[in-house]
Amino acid sequence: MAKAHQPLEEWLASHPLKKPGLFAGEGYSRRAVDEVTDEVVDRLRADRQYADLIRKIDFPTAPRAEAYDRAAVDDLFDNLKWGSDPRK
Numbered sequence: 001m002a003k004a005h006q007p008l009e010e011w012l013a014s015h016p017l018k019k020p021g022l023f024a025g026e027g028y029s030r031r032a033v034d035e036v037t038d039e040v041v042d043r044l045r046a047d048r049q050y051a052d053l054i055r056k057i058d059f060p061t062a063p064r065a066e067a068y069d070r071a072a073v074d075d076l077f078d079n080l081k082w083g084s085d086p087r088k
Contacts, residue, residue, distance in 0.1 A: 009044040011087050012037055017068040017076060027067030028059035040080065054081050 015034055020027040036053060043050040054077050061067070079086035 006087070008085070008087065009041045012044070013041045017072045020064045020067055020069045024064055024069070026061040026063060027070050028073045029062035030066055030068055031062075032059045033068050033073055051081070 015030075015037060017033065036057060036059075039053055040050045043053070057077060059073065076086050078084075
């Protein structure tokens with residue numbers, strides 16, 4: 001199934017974010033990002049709003065081996081915040 005055809009909550013639950021590049025120093029902590037993403041997924045599945053979770057988020061940094069790429073995380077949550085489809 002194409003990723004754009006998956007329900008948004010299923011796509012988010014798969015944690016589709018990329019890791020930082022080889023020469024990137026740090027990124028956002030995977031654990032912290034996954035916790036917020038999982039809460040968004042839970043609210044989507046319960047048909048509840050999630051805007052309060054993503055209004056002002058500040059993820060801690062982590063070493064490259066334990067992180068998601070900052071730009072990918074920022075793009076994902078900006079898309080969710082403004083109602084755009086992050087799968088595209």
